[in-house]
Amino acid sequence: xxxxxxxxxxxxxxxxxxxxxxxxGQVDVARLREAVLxxxxxxWDAENADKPNRFEALDRTRHIVFRFVSDFQDxxxxxxxxxxxxxxxxxxxxxxxxxxxxxxxxxxxxxxMLARMAPGGVIKPHRDANPAAKWPHKxxxxxxTSEQVTFFIDGVGYHFAEGEAVEVSNMAVHAVExxxxxxxxxxxxxxxxxxxxxxxxxxxxxxxx
Numbered sequence: 001x002x003x004x005x006x007x008x009x010x011x012x013x014x015x016x017x018x019x020x021x022x023x024x025g026q027v028d029v030a031r032l033r034e035a036v037l038x039x040x041x042x043x044w045d046a047e048n049a050d051k052p053n054r055f056e057a058l059d060r061t062r063h064i065v066f067r068f069v070s071d072f073q074d075x076x077x078x079x080x081x082x083x084x085x086x087x088x089x090x091x092x093x094x095x096x097x098x099x100x101x102x103x104x105x106x107x108x109x110x111x112x113m114l115a116r117m118a119p120g121g122v123i124k125p126h127r128d129a130n131p132a133a134k135w136p137h138k139x140x141x142x143x144x145t146s147e148q149v150t151f152f153i154d155g156v157g158y159h160f161a162e163g164e165a166v167e168v169s170n171m172a173v174h175a176v177e178x179x180x181x182x183x184x185x186x187x188x189x190x191x192x193x194x195x196x197x198x199x200x201x202x203x204x205x206x207x208x209x
Contacts, residue, residue, distance in 0.1 A: 010201045013134040013171045014192070020153050020172065024139070024165035027097040029187075032090045033143045033162070036114060036185060039064070044116065047083070053113070060121060066091065067112040067189075072130040073205040075192060078110035091187070098141055098165035099191050106194040110136055114143075117184045122177050125152070128170035131205060135198075136190035138170040143187055148180030160186075 048062040066084040071077040095109060110132070117123070128138070140151075142160045150157040152175045153168060160166050168174060178184045 018167045022167040027165050029163045062116045064114040069132045072132050072208045075110045075132040075136050104193040110190050112189040115186050117178045125173050125175040136192040137167045139167050141165045141187040144185040146180035149178050149184045
């Protein structure tokens with residue numbers, strides 16, 4: 001049986017997502033931060049060259065991707081990349097602490113990555129357009145930053161301090177500028193409640209990888 005046709009207006013975001021910024025509190029990033037700052041440049045280069053998230057808006061931001069969706073239409077389909085097994089012991093406690101305010105009994109992390117922006121770097125204004133981004137919460141945990149780094153949501157500028165976990169609206173127009181003298185490195189991940197009923201439209205879109 002063919003799936004029912006889905007129109008763009010049917011693909012609505014999760015009503016639980018923030019529409020701007022939701023502060024999740026301070027988390028302990030000391031061990032993770034130390035390990036991330038010790039990653040060799042060659043490893044950053046190699047992982048960035050092989051990353052699955054090649055979006056024009058990200059410009060020259062480099063990434064190390066640990067988990068990713070296998071279908072850009074469905075956040076429920078994700079996979080571990082090779083470095084996840086090596087890093088999960090450091091990543092999972094930080095992620096668990098960050099998401100504690102949600103109180104979900106069963107949840108999943110479909111995308112997990114490090115994002116590194118050099119001084120002078122920008123992420124151009126955009127919305128996360130792929131349907132798989134519309135349901136999970138999008139969470140940032142800064143590991144290295146400065147007061148000259150600004151995260152814009154619908155034109156409003158925010159500064160996120162190191163270790164301050166926040167959910168940001170990826171459905172709003174968002175952008176980043178690093179006007180400081182050092183790199184900006186964030187742990188970025190998605191999070192959704194396995195017990196929340198999925199929307200009618202998910203699974204009815206043609207798979208896109």
